[in-house]
Structure formats: C-alpha cells, structure tokens
Amino acid sequence: MKQKATPLFDALQQFSEMNPISFHVPGHKNGEIFPENVQTYFSSILKLDMTELSGLDDLHSPHGTIAEAQSLAAEYFGADATYFLVGGSTAGNLAMILATCSTNEKVIVQRNSHKSIFNGLELSGARPIFITPEFDNSVDRYTAPNIKTLKGALEQHPDAKAVVLTYPDYFGKTFPIKESIELAHEYNIPVLVDEAHGVHFSIDKAFPQSALDLGADVVIHSAHKMAPAMTMGSFLHFRSRLVSKDKITHYLQLIQSSSPSYPLMASLDIARSFLATMKAEDIDNIMESVAMVRDILEVPELWDILPANDPLKITLQLKDGVSAKGVASLLENQHVYPELVTHNQVLLIHGLAPFENINHLKKAVKRIKEQLKICPNHATIEIDNLFTDIHELTVSYQTLQQRDTLKVPLNKSSGYVAAEAIIPYPPGIPLILKGERITDKHINIIRHLTEQGVEIQHRDKMNGISVLNTKEQIT
Numbered sequence: 496m497k498q499k500a501t502p503l504f505d506a507l508q509q510f511s512e513m514n515p516i517s518f519h520v521p522g523h524k525n526g527e528i529f530p531e532n533v534q535t536y537f538s539s540i541l542k543l544d545m546t547e548l549s550g551l552d553d554l555h556s557p558h559g560t561i562a563e564a565q566s567l568a569a570e571y572f573g574a575d576a577t578y579f580l581v582g583g584s585t586a587g588n589l590a591m592i593l594a595t596c597s598t599n600e601k602v603i604v605q606r607n608s609h610k611s612i613f614n615g616l617e618l619s620g621a622r623p624i625f626i627t628p629e630f631d632n633s634v635d636r637y638t639a640p641n642i643k644t645l646k647g648a649l650e651q652h653p654d655a656k657a658v659v660l661t662y663p664d665y666f667g668k669t670f671p672i673k674e675s676i677e678l679a680h681e682y683n684i685p686v687l688v689d690e691a692h693g694v695h696f697s698i699d700k701a702f703p704q705s706a707l708d709l710g711a712d713v714v715i716h717s718a719h720k721m722a723p724a725m726t727m728g729s730f731l732h733f734r735s736r737l738v739s740k741d742k743i744t745h746y747l748q749l750i751q752s753s754s755p756s757y758p759l760m761a762s763l764d765i766a767r768s769f770l771a772t773m774k775a776e777d778i779d780n781i782m783e784s785v786a787m788v789r790d791i792l793e794v795p796e797l798w799d800i801l802p803a804n805d806p807l808k809i810t811l812q813l814k815d816g817v818s819a820k821g822v823a824s825l826l827e828n829q830h831v832y833p834e835l836v837t838h839n840q841v842l843l844i845h846g847l848a849p850f851e852n853i854n855h856l857k858k859a860v861k862r863i864k865e866q867l868k869i870c871p872n873h874a875t876i877e878i879d880n881l882f883t884d885i886h887e888l889t890v891s892y893q894t895l896q897q898r899d900t901l902k903v904p905l906n907k908s909s910g911y912v913a914a915e916a917i918i919p920y921p922p923g924i925p926l927i928l929k930g931e932r933i934t935d936k937h938i939n940i941i942r943h944l945t946e947q948g949v950e951i952q953h954r955d956k957m958n959g960i961s962v963l964n965t966k967e968q969i970t
C-alpha cells in the first residue's frame with residue numbers, strides 16, 4: 496500500500512547505515528561528538544540528524560524525498576499541497592495569515608483563537624474584525640463561533656481578505672464549520688482553519704470531519720499534538736482557488752528555519768503513514784480503551800466527565816468546591832500528567848492506541864478520592880460578557896507601534912490600552928489582546944485565575960503589564 500511508505504525516513508536510514516563521514520554541520524557529527532553521559536538518550540536520533548546532503552532533499556526547494564513525503568501527506572489528507580512545518584502550527588498560522596492579508600486589510604477572526612493567530616495578524620499589520628464566539632455556561636468558557644455573528648461580520652465587511660477559524664477547540668469541541676466555509680465562499684473570501692488539534696480527523700468516521708474535507712482553503716495541523724510526531728512537527732494543507740500558493744510558499748520560507756530538523760520531518764512522514772494505515776480494528780480498540788479510561792475516571796461526587804466531539808479528549812469538569820489545580824496536583828503526585836488545567840476543568844488526552852497503565856490510573860484515582868479536600872464555598876466569578884459580538888481592537892497595530900509604553904502593576908492597569916497580550920497558558924487564548932483596553936473585569940478575572948493556579952503568560956511579571964502611556968482615547 497502506497498501510504499505505508501515513509502520515503503524521507505527511509506532515505507535518512509539508508510544514509511545513516513552507510514556510516515558516512517561528516518565534514519558538515521551539525522556539529523555533533525552524526526552523534527560522534529556528544530557528551531558521553533547523555534549519549535544513550537540521543538545517539539540513535541543524532542544519526543538521523545542530517546542536513547541537506549545529496550539524496551536528502553531540501554525543505555525549501557523540495558524535489559526528492561521531502562517532495563515525495565509531502566505528496567503522500569497531501570494525498571492522504573486530501574490537499575492539493577501539503578507543507579511540512581518544523582516550527583509547529585505556529586509557523587503555519589503565521590504563514591497563512593501573512594499570505595492572505597497585509598497592512599490595514601480586514602480579516603474576520605474568531606476572538607478565542609490561539610496567540611499565534613494574533614501574532615500573525617500583528618506581523619501582517621492587518622485590521623482584525625473579531626467575531627465573539629458563543630459563551631457556553633455549562634462549561635464556563637467561550638466555545639464555537641456563531642454563524643449569525645459571522646454573517647453579520649461578512650455583511651458589514653465584505654471586503655475582508657480572510658476568515659480565520661479554530662476547529663476543534665482545545666477540548667475537542669467542533670461546530671458545523673461547513674456552513675461558515677460556504678458562507679465565506681459566497682463572498683469569495685477564503686477560510687483559514689487552525690485545526691491544530693485535529694490531525695487525526697482524517698482517520699475514520701469515529702472522529703469529526705476535517706475542515707479540509709469540508710472546503711476550507713488552508714488548514715493547519717499540529718501533527719505532534721494528536722499523532723505520533725515529534726514536538727513542533729506540523730502540516731500546512733492547501734486547497735484553494737482564493738489563496739495564492741506562491742505566497743504560502745514564500746512566507747513559509749521566511750518563517751521556517753533554513754536548517755529544518757530531519758528527525759522532525761521524518762517523524763511527520765512516519766505520523767502520516769501511521770494515520771493512513773490504521774485499520775478499523777485499531778480504531779475499535781482505541782474507542783474501547785477510551786470508554787474504559789472514562790470509566791476508571793468516573794468519580795461523580797468530584798467531577799463530571801464531559802461528552803466530546805473528539806472522543807480522545809477527556810475533560811473532567813469539577814463539581815463546586817473541587818479545585819482543578821488540586822485534582823491535577825494529586826494526579827501529578829502519582830506521576831499522571833494531564834494536558835491542561837483551567838479554573839474549572841482538567842483535560843486528559845487519550846492516545847491513538849489502547850491505554851495500558853490501567854492499574855496505575857486506578858490507583859491514582861483512588862488516591863484522589865481519599866485525599867482531595869472539598870471547600871464548598873469557594874469563590875466563582877463571571878467570565879462572560881467580555882466582548883460585543885463584532886468588534887475591533889481599541890488601537891490598531893500601526894498606532895501601537897508608534898506609541899510609547901510603560902509598565903504598570905496589574906491592579907493599576909484598568910483603563911490603559913495593553914501593549915502586550917495577557918494569556919492564560921495553556922490553552923494560549925489571550926484574555927487581553929495587545930491593542931485592547933484593560934478593564935476592572937479583566938483584572939478580576941486574572942486575579943481569580945491566578946488564585947485557581949492557572950498560569951498567566953506575560954512578558955515581565957516582576958514589573959507589571961506593558962501598556963500605552965496614556966489612558967486617552969487614541970484614534
């Protein structure tokens with residue numbers, strides 16, 4: 496079967512088996528120059544850590560094994576072209592935005608996007624038109640964009656250069672994205688989809704459909720998140736008459752390293768082959784295992800296990816008085832590491848194979864039941880109503896660049912315009928964007944999240960938040 500092939504990995508393996516003599520970079524010389532005490536961990540991978548040598552092709556001008564590996568990926572995922580990304584979905588998100596819009600051009604963007612989307616917008620100097628997704632009270636977070644809001648945004652801004660959506664969200668929640676894609680296409684506007692968490696959607700109907708199959712123009716996959724690829728290994732898939740393929744290639748060349756990691760690219764080749772050759776029986780076994788893990792995790796007095804569009808995402812939603820951070824810490828004490836902790840949820844990701852450490856997990860859950868303390872009257876806080884349905888930055892990226900900034904402590908920042916994003920991480924969705932005005936509500940939410948043990952990213956925690964040096968209205 497053609498999809499079983501792993502041309503890039505095979506080329507590296509064959510090259511390495513020749514015992515080649517290295518007079519080239521990288522400086523570890525096929526692993527020969529490397530501290531002895533860590534050799535055992537690194538040696539086999541360093542043998543594959545090559546550079547653009549004869550027969551190993553060049554990511555920035557592929558015509559051999561990398562081209563072949565990318566074509567196999569395109570064929571499997573149903574793209575016209577697939578590009579290997581060595582800088583994560585971050586690189587893909589930046590490239591797809593830079594390729595579709597430039598200074599002052601409008602882009603319709605789901606407000607609860609990952610920070611890499613906003614970084615792309617800032618680099619392009621575009622004018623984001625934000626669509627506020629629905630707030631789902633049952634999970635206490637913003638989730639999917641509403642088709643009516645998108646329609647409103649398209650009617651008000653038919654000159655937008657792209658619509659940028661995220662599908663699924665971190666928790667595996669999807670929405671009827673086909674409607675959104677078709678609507679945007681009626682305006683001849685391309686749809687760019689950050690599908691970082693959905694590389695496995697092409698496997699089988701056990702999973703939601705990929706946005707690529709549903710007509711999206713550019714789709715980004717973090718292969719490393721849900722498939723067996725090395726960290727940072729990702730894909731950009733292209734299938735569009737509205738986006739310039741040349742521009743995608745151009746911006747990928749600008750963004751990606753001139754020395755892309757070969758083990759990483761080979762892991763993309765292997766991950767694609769792994770996904771493409773999964774059998775119905777493998778999927779059945781995984782689904783059985785998911786059901787079993789969910790069963791083990793069943794502790795109705797402490798949390799609910801939420802239903803999910805993506806069965807691999809297992810979300811524990813804590814009951815009132817149960818601390819998510821507390822649950823995560825107890826799990827970690829038993830060497831069970833969840834993916835993500837928010838103020839009210841703990842997310843666990845099941846792999847693409849049956850789970851094997853059943854007794855270990857059972858013991859960890861038992862310990863939690865014995866040790867977790869419930870504090871019934873813990874504080875809660877409203878985190879919805881942060882935005883109007885369709886809105887823009889208070890201050891454009893261009894103006895932000897020209898203005899002086901200062902640092903203010905978080906509790907004194909209300910009324911200022913943020914000159915940096917404030918980001919609960921993970922999931923990496925900015926609570927305050929660079930260019931948005933900070934309000935008392937933001938400050939209360941950040942304080943609350945911090946108290947709940949949620950990590951907040953901003954540049955300089957010691958000296959406070961970077962803001963524009965005036966609270967005046969800036970046009």
Ligand SMILES: Cc1ncc(COP(=O)(O)O)c(C=O)c1O
Pocket residue numbers: 582583584585586588609611661665689691692717727729921922923
């Ligand atoms: C929705 C979403 N998009 C993009 C990214 C960035 O992906 P990567 O880490 O592969 O750069 C993430 C990372 O968590 C994400 O959650």
